[in-house]
Amino acid sequence: EEFLAACETDGVRAKRIAVDxxxxxxxxxxxxxxxxxxxxxxxxxxxxxxxxxxxxxxxxxxxxxxxxxxxxxxxxxxELERATRTLLDQGFGVFIESSPHPVLTVGLQETVEDAGREAAVLGSLRRNEG
Incomplete structure (x- = not known):
């Protein structure tokens, strides 16, 4: 609870995930x-x-x-970064995250940019948006 409160105070988006x-x-x-x-x-x-x-x-x-x-x-x-770099090296240029909340698109885009490549990075779904 303290960590979540500190994140909120600092303007950092954080969410408790209900798993054990x-x-x-x-x-x-x-x-x-x-x-x-x-x-x-x-x-x-x-x-x-x-x-x-x-x-x-x-x-x-x-x-x-x-x-x-x-x-x-x-x-x-x-090993998402490693897999992304492998795909970039093999000429792939479109990455689509299929999930209820495409949180990995940011990391994918950062890897694409760090590799000095151009690629489309897209999310396919949004939670509660059909």
Whole structure:
């Protein structure tokens, strides 16, 4: 509460997220058994669309996107900058964040600018806007 109040005083946008663990941290280990059980039915197939993983930083074919992959996705550090630079280096110039609140577009744009490239960075959705 003190941190949120300090942010508000300083004009920094901050929001409490209603979760009982911190994604991409060691706290996720507490959920491993539950997630293993919940994700076990996932049966991935060949990807119809090219997919660059922010977990591995490499292109994936699809079958490796099983429950274990998605656990690692939640547990490990997200390599968004590395993946963005890989895509920029391979000639990609349009980045679309598909989420209810496109908070990553700022980081994507900063990476594009730092790389000295030009690219379109867009959000596709806005919470409560249909």
């Amino acid at each position: 663990y911190a994604s991409h941290s060691a706290q996720v280990e507490l959920l491993r058994e539950e997630l293993d059980a919940l994700l076990a039915p996932i049966a991935p197939r060949e990807a119809a669309v090219p997919f660059l993983s922010t977990v591995t930083g490499e292109w994936v074919e699809g079958p490796e996107l099983d429950g274990g992959y998605w656990f690692r996705n939640l547990r490990r550090t997200v």
